[in-house]
Structures are given as C-alpha cells and as structure tokens.
Amino acid sequence: MMFQNMQSSFCFLLLVAAIQCLLVIVFGKDNYSRGDFPPGFIFGAGTSAYQVEGAAFEDGRTPSIWDTFAHAGFSGGASGDIACDLYRKYKDDVQLMADTGLEAYRFSISWSRLIPDGRGPINPKGLQFYNNYIDELISHGIQPHVTLFHSDLPQTLEDEYGGWLSRKIVKDFTEYAEVCFKEFGDRVMYWTTINEANIYALGGYDYGFTPPGRCSPPFGVNCSRGNSSTEPYMVVHNMLLAHSSVTKLYRRNYKSTQRGFVGFSIYGLWCVPYSNATADVVAAQRTNEFYTGWIMNPFIFGDYPSVMKKAAGTRIPTFTKYEAKLVKGSADFIGLNHYTTVFVKYKPSSIEKHSRDFGADVEAEYSLAALKADQYPVIPSGLYELLEYLKEAYSNLPIYIQENGQKTPRNGTLNDTSRIEYLHAYIGSVLDAIRNGSDTRGYFAWSFLDGLELLAGYVSGYGFYYVDLDDKELRRYPKLSAYWYANFLKGKNSTNSTILQVGNKLIPINKS
Template sequence: MVGSRLSFSLCLVLNLSVTAFSSLEFSRYDFPTDFIFGAGTSAYQVEGAAFQDGRTPSTWYTFAHAGHAHGATGDIACDEYHKYKEDVKLMVETGLDAYRFSISWSRLIPNGRGPVNPKGLEYYNNLINELIKHGIEPHVTLFHVDLPQVLEDEYEGWLSRRIVKDFTEFADVCFREFGDRVLHWTTLNEGNVFVLAGYDMGFIPPQRCSPPFGLTFCAKGNSSSEPYIAGHHLLLAHASAARLYKKKYQDKQHGFIGINIFGYWFAPLTNTTEDIIATQRAKDFYLGWFLDPLVSGDYPEIVKKNAGARIPAFTKNECKQVKGSFDFIGINHYLAIHIKDNPEKLKTDQRNFAADVGVDMISTLGPPGQYPVMPWGLQGVLEYFKQVYGNPPIYIHENGQQMKRNTTLNDTARVEYIQAYMGGLLDAIRNGSNARGYFIWSFLDVLEIIEGYESSYGLYYVDLDDPDLKRYPKLSAHWYSGFLKGKNITPDEANDITKNKMALSNARSIQ
C-alpha cells in the first residue's frame, strides 16, 4: 500500500505541474447540474448574542475572553442571531445554492447534556426555515471548535471517552429537531487541525500544550499524547453519531452525514527519494490519520509505528464502527506546502506529532497577509482522494483568501484566488473527481479565531462601527453573484460593478 501511494504521489506532482490554471475561463454551467455552490460561517464567529436567551460559555468564548484573538470576542460578532433574515436576503441576492453554518452546542443544550434550551431551538428552527423558504439548502456542522465550557471543566472534553456519549446525544437532538429540513450533516470541522492546534501547539481552544512544543503558554496539557487521544475520541464520536443517524433517521429523512478535515496538500521540495518518501509520510500523518480509519478501519502503519503507545488503538468493534461511517467527506483547503525530509526529528527523545512526522514544512509566501494562489494543491487533494480513498463524495467546505480587514471593498486578490481555485476544481471534476459542492469561506467578515477582526475572508464587509452592523458587498460578492447567475464576468468587470456600488451614498459612508 505504501509503495503504491509513493509512486502515485510522484506521478501526481508531475501531472499537476502541467494542468495548473487550465480552466481560468468558465461559467457555472461547466459544472455538473447538481453541483452546489455556497458560502459558510460558524456559530461563535457570526451569531453574537453570547449572553442572551440561555446560551452558556463555550471553550471558544473562554479563549476569546482571555484576549487570544487580538482582544476581540464573539459577544456581538455579526449579530446574525438577530439579523439572520437580513443575511438570508443577501444570500438570495448573491445567488447561493446553500449556506454552511454550525450549531452552537452551548446555545442548544446549555449544560452540555440534558434539557434543550427552547430559545436556542427556536433560533435554529427560524434560521433553517428562513433558508428553506428562500430555496437555500442548509448544510449544518455540529461541532466547530466551540465545546460547552461546562464539559471541558467537568472531564476535559475531548480527552475523555465520556465525550462520545454526550456528543451523540447532542447530535440526536439536532437530527430529531432539524433533520426533516436539513439533509447535509457534518459532525466535526477539520478534526485533524483542531486537535493539533488545540492540544499540541496550543494556540486555539482549549489551548493545551506542553514545553517545548507549544507556540504559546499553556497552563496544562501534554503535546506528546493528547493530540492522538483527542483525535481518537473525535473519530469515535463521529462514528457514534453517524451510526445513530443511519440507524434512526436516514431512512425517514433521506439525508447524508459526513465529517470534515483540513485538506493539506503536500509536494516534495525536491525530486530526491528522501523528500518523496517524507512527503508520503506527511500525507499519512495529516490526512491518513483520520481518513484511513474512516475508509479502512485503522490508522496508517507509519502513524502507529512512529507514535507508538501514545496513540490509542481501536478495538475490533470500534474498527467496524468507524470504517465507512460517512456519506461524504468535507475538505477545507487554502494552500499547498512543500516537504523536506528531516530525519533528525525522528531521532529526538522529545516526541510530539511534528517529531513523529519527521519533515520540514515549507510554505510558499504570497503577498503580505494573503495566501499564494496554488490551485494545483486543491487538484492534488482531490486526485489523491480519488486514487487512494476510493473517490468518495466530497464537498469543498472552505476555500478563500485571507486579506487585511479594511473598508475599500475592492478585494481583487480574493476574486483572483477564488476564480483560480474554482478553475482547478473544475479540472479535477473533469478528471473524475467526485466533488459535489464548493463553499467560499466566508460569507461575512467574521471573528477569526486568531486574528479576531484584523483579517477577513468575507464576501461582505460588516461595519463594526455601525450600531446596525450594516453589510456591504465587496468586489468578490459581485463576482461570485455574477458567476452563480451564469455570467462569465472577469475580475475587471466585477471591479466596475463594485466601483458603481461604492459611489452610492450608503457605501460612501464607510470610506
């Protein structure tokens, strides 16, 4: 298996160097007729109303209130809790097929388990009904970093197997209350990055790490073992919720359930055998760590070998439960990374995930504060999933360009990025990828987990200085809207539209 993956990876690198940027001129009609286009947000990043109607703190709330997002919090955020009708109207004007959002566990079930909060239930029913009424598909994520703080305090959240039962009961409430209208469920958002950033490097909630590995100060944690333990429980919780859905709800509700991972793409820095083998090792750790259990029932052999006793083992029954426990895979993808072999890391006595992988990760720099435009990376991920994991149905759940937050509305770099990646996606589909949908991150300028409101990904600017938090379309919103309505407009044409909009009095007020 390893040998076939290695030879495939080398061929893929060579092929992608030829096909990159081949589909820069296209329209939505070039995509399959049932292909879904949308945009996304998540609960704590967009809802606000942090103290309202029975919601309790989440780990993300605690993290933000400790000052870790440039002093910003989601207490108000974009206030979608009160402005959801206005936002759905914008989605209709933009032409979205679907909206991806998450449900705040601590808003729906404030104690983490037990009684359902009627006000939280009402809000999500209202949002879902408003989307359905306007022909927009709700794509719902159950967990997006924001564990109820009460469960973190009680038993350290994802480090305890108790989380499997509590997460499954939370999922059960969501399936029961919303599943008659929600047909696309994602259990967990980018579990691989969540556990590495939260339990190894410690720079996102629940901010656990240990010296010398953490990128920040952590009051507690163990970087050597906790990422593997938390990742194991994420997989078990996903499998438990998926099994419940398939057994109890799927036949009646006719929906689909999947899981989301951060879809890194790795390419060897050089064509040396060492870098090629190291690149495959990186893929096995960052992708195979989650995907191999989901597809084959167990972790990759190299992961088990290098992590040793620090990674939990699946029982035979757990292998059966995890294997095949998805109808689709969600991918968040932003850039590709080059890999250089570093055997010294494999020899160190101080072990964490990065030491187990034994590579140096070298990112290509884009303009300051922006990602480089590398659509061949997305093509690589999709081709790898096709060849190695049986070409499962895939939704690109996040893809977008980070930029410094400002009021100019002229985000040409974002348009160029999105256009290039959508072209790469189209090439992958024409080459047989089973991709079913594409969601831009993000619909609005939301609270980002590290940068707060200093950076933005949104199609729409939110004026935080306006008591009404007025939304303004950026150039990217006009370009995406034109694309979704079947027009093949260029970034320059979209820019002209934006300039005309900016000339209006309401847009001038924020310049």
C-alpha cells in the same frame, strides 16, 4: 438599511452602465461557467456560530471553550460576544445570500446555545432561533448544510471531564446530535459532525494556539496544562468514535425518513516536496499521511496509517474490532477545508531532538509562513492534487469543499481583486478534478461575512461582505468578490466580468 439599498442597485444595472467603467477584471486563462459543473453540484458559502452569531450571553446561551479562550486574550485579542450579530440580523443576511445567488449555506449550531449544560434540557430560545434560521434559508431556496461542532464545546463539559479527552464525550455528543436530527432533520439533509478534527486536535492539544489551548514543552507555547505527546491522538480517536456513533444512530433511526447524509470535516493541508530529492518526496508523502491519512484511513480501512502507528507507538490509541467496524464506512462524505499548499523538506535530525513533535514524527520541515502572511499564495494545483490523492488513496469518497477562500487585511477595502483571482483559480481546479473523475459534489467559499477568525480575530477577513464593526448597526457592505460570485452563480462566464464603480457603490455589469 444601507446594505439593503446597496443590494437594490442590482435592479439598475442598465442605468448605471451608461455612467462609466473604471475597472475590468479578467483572471486566468481558463474560461468556465456555472453550467460546466455536473447536475446536482452545489455552490454556496459558509460561516460558523461563534464567528458571526454574537449574543453570546443572551437568551440562555452559556460559554463555550472558544468564549473562554477568546476572553483569555487569544483569537487576536477579540471575542465573539457581538461578532456580526447574525443572531438578530439573520433575516437580512439570508436575503443577502439570496441576492448573491447562493444555492446552499453551511453554518454550525452552537451546542451551548441549544443545550446550555451540554446535556439535558433544551434551551427554548436557542431552539426557536435555529428553527427560524433554517426556515428562512429554505424559504429563499437555499439548502442548509449544518455542522454540529466547530471548535465551540460547551465549557461545562470541558470542566466536568476534559471534553474531547474523555470517552464520555461520545455519549453526550450523540445525544446532542439526536436533538438536532429530531428538531431540524425534516429540513436538513447534510450534516457534518465535526469540523477540521485534525487541525482542531493539533491546534488545541499540541501547539496550544486554538481552544482549549492545551500543550506541553517543547512543542506548544504559553501552555500551563496538557501533553502534546499523547492528547492530540486521544482527541481525534474520541472524535472518530463520536462521529461513528452519531452516524450509526442516524442510519438506524432517521435515514429512512429524512434521507440525509452524515459527513466529517478535515483540514486539507496539501504537502509537496521541497525538491525532487527522494528524501523530500518521501517526507512529503509521510506528512500527507499524518495530516490526511490520520482521518481518512480509519474511515476507509478501519485503522490508522501504518507509518503513523510506527512513529507514534503506544501514544496513539488502538481501535477494538468493534470500534474499527463502527468507524469504517461511517462517513457518507468528507468535508474538505483547503486554503494553501506547503513545501516539505526532509529533516534528519528532528527525531533525535524531540520525542513527539508532529513534524518530527514525519521527519519533515515545512514552512508555515504562507499561513501567517496577509494573503495565501495562489496555488490551485495543490487543491487539484489533494482531490486526486483522496480519489486514488481513499476510494473516491464523495467530497464537499466546505472551506476555501482568500484572506485579506480587514481594513474596510471593498476592492478585493486578489480574492477574485484566488476563487477563480481554485474553482477552476475543482472543475478539472471533477473532469478527471473526482466525486466532488459541492463548493462552499469561506466565508460569507467577515467574522471573527480563530487565529487573527478581526484583523483578517475572508468574507464576501465587509461588516463595519465601528457602526452600531454593523452594516454589511458587498465587496467586488460578492458581485463576481453572484455573476458566476447566475451563469455568467467566470472570466468575463466588468465591475463598475459609482461613488461608494460597486455594481457588476456583464460584458455579454
């Protein structure tokens, strides 16, 4: 296959070096290498099931809420019916991972592929696929990091009792997790229960622009059901209870033999003051407590932040003494997903206008223009400051950067120098934070392949590898960033890469 031939070009570096050098990339002033990171620190990349697997209606898989959402015209009008067809191409993709030098790979399990009804019988073909997938990773020396839920709840559970809005989800999610521990736990040591609980609740139940698309006026758009004033709090509460139930199960029944770790993922939207005015400074602090403290406070202190309880009042659920004890200390690590920094400005009229706008509750106005732009601004200080905040405010809990990456228009261009600039800057900020005492233990670039994106469909891409959707073989093509990351992971200096372009092939040469 073509992409395999392109990968074999790694073997001909010396031959190609004699041809011509067209582009030199040297980004930033920081000069660091893979060897500067602590022993045990891991580098990898990630994807999630619905974004890359495809085979959405094959071999026993049933629809998830993301299928339903996509087929209703959201997700940029695209769906994951075929996606990157990783379901069939996983062996080739794992070989690409090995060629790139990935030390670890983060992926999610499709709950409705493994257990089509959400509970009950296991789908043999789904079980076989994930066993084969994990075995393939391990056979190539790649450490699997598994996420159990990544926005794709089985539609059957959503229809039956409202999914994450109901306490019934705690039992079903725990039973699903136990199936995964039993079947895969002999090879998987790192489990993330839920991806981006904070942004999942806000996107899906407040603003309505992510599955399951619930909201209410004046907060959301185009929603026919839901209550933005209460449902986001209910969803996060049930997610925290489900996570703590799974952790309790793992520690009781599996920890002693499998010796793994159970973590939880948050979306780390770092907020900084728009100005030095006291009101803006306070507004930014409160916004961070809402977005980050909403999740972190229960894990460390057993309750929600006081500023949040005061603002939300009876709309936010209360932990019983037993639940508080169960949730507190239930995260072995935090999976941190960070892309950009936003600027917060005090907005004194907001609470008067609305009774429950998430922004209004923190009396802040912040621009999300950066999130909608073709590319994120490169503000690595934001990730550094966020890691410092987590270290100081939340007991320096172990952290894995599970998503961090630059989006670019998905037009087939392999010359993604802006992604290299972004990755170089942000990986450097992680190293700075570690040197200042942050217990950050791994970094996963988002993403390995250009897959289906939740908000943009196939319009934007984050991948190291471009997937040609117009080609029935869905061939993969490495971008410049794939070679840069490969060089870095192989110990080459991060600012010392020369890229050689020959025809349609992009081949990395290290100057040293």
